[in-house]
Amino acid sequence: MLFALICKDKPNHLQVRLDARPDHVAFLNDLNAKGALKFAGPFLDADGKPDGSLVVIDAADAEAAQAVAGTDPYAKAGLFESVQIRPWNWVFNNPASA
Template structure:
């Protein structure tokens, strides 16, 4: 298994994001409980107006499997994720290092 950093960029709709956030976090808690999600958290909007998003660190066999873990995320289901990407990450220092 490999570690992947996944980024979300959210649509600019604070009210809808806030409405779905509790279900989104419950979904992520379940993934964490299964051991697939190591950590996640929001990326606040940038000062220049870049929309907010999220950073999620997951463990999976490959990039496709990493993204598949998040296919049923309520934020994605409700079309609040404008874009997402996954990239393998090789931590060498800290809690995720191998």
């Protein structure tokens, strides 16, 4: 089942994001190698600077998705003001259904 992790950064935490980014990228690469990562990328503010994340993963259930979200280095670094986890249905342009 797919889950969207919708993460909003705390204000004025860009340096936290930059410092944790190498570990976050390694974390996403590991999820990708396991086939769990569908896609990911940052939300951008009006100035084009990252201020959140959208990560879509394949997980067994909401509890498993929550566990993944909790192990993200950004979450461990205290970057996020909030993390919303929503079941998601990839209807259009899904390469798996092509």
